[in-house]
C-alpha cells in the first residue's frame with residue numbers, strides 16, 4: 001500500500017551557496033552569447049554540474065597552462081577569487097575578464113589587504129586559518145604584503161609568533177568550531193607571552209552559508225531513517241557535511257549521482273532524506289530523489 005511507503009524529502013538547506021550560484025549564472029549568460037568561454041579552475045567542485053556546463057561549451061583552464069590567456073578570450077574568475085597578479089596577467093594579453101569572485105570573499109580580501117599593510121608598519125603578522133594551497137587562500141595571499149602565515153589547525157601553532165601583533169582571519173569555508181578553538185588558543189598563548197592585553201584582533205570570517213549548514217544537516221540527518229548525501233568526490237565541503245550526517249545518522253550513504261543508489265538501503269524504513277554540499281546542484285538531488293522513489297515503489 002502506497003501510504004506505507006517511505007517518504008523522500010530533499011533537504012531545504014542544501015544546494016549551491018549564493019557565491020557558486022552567481023558564478024554559474026555568469027557562465028550561463030556568457031555561454032548564451034557567441035564566442036568561447038573558459039573558467040580559470042573548476043567553477044564548482046561537482047563533476048555532474050561541470051559536465052553540464054562543459055556540454056554548453058564551458059572550458060576549464062589549468063592555472064599552469066597559458067592556453068586561455070589569449071586576446072579576445074572570455075575568462076571567468078570563479079567564486080574563490082584570484083590574486084591581483086592573475087587579473088594583471090589576463091588583462092596584459094587582452095583576454096576578457098569576467099570576475100565572479102564571491103562578494104563575501106572580496107570583503108575578506110580587502111580586510112586581509114588592510115590588516116597586512118598595518119602589520120607591515122608594526123612588525124606584526126596576519127594569520128590565515130585555512131588550507132594551504134586552497135584557491136581562496138592563494139588569492140588571499142596575493143592581497144597581502146608578504147607578512148602572512150597560513151595555518152590549518154592546532155598542529156601549526158608553532159608557525160605563529162605570539163610575541164608580535166596578530167590579525168587573524170579564516171578561509172570562508174573553514175569549520176567555525178575549529179577556528180574558534182584555534183583563536184582561543186592563540187589568544188591565551190599571546191596573553192601568557194605579552195601580558196593581559198596582547199595586540200591580537202580576531203576576525204570572524206567563516207561564511208554564514210557554510211556555518212549554518214552544520215546545525216541544519218544535524219537536524220535533517222536526525223529526522224530521517226536514511227540519508228543519501230549527494231556530493232562531488234573532490235568537494236571538501238561535501239566530505240565535511242557528510243561526515244556530520246554520518247555522526248548523527250550512521251545510515252548515511254554518499255553518492256555522486258543517481259546511478260550509485262542501492263535498493264537495499266530503503267528496506268523497513270519510514271523516511272529518506274536527500275542532502276548535498278554547497279556545490280551540489282538541486283537538479284542532481286532531484287534526480288537522486290526520483291531514483292529513490294522509483295526503487296521504493298518497486299520494493
Ligand code: SF4
Pocket residue numbers: 017018019020079080102103104105172173207208209210278
Ligand atoms: S561559501 Fe560563502 S564565501 Fe564561499 S563562495 Fe559560497 S557564499 Fe561565497
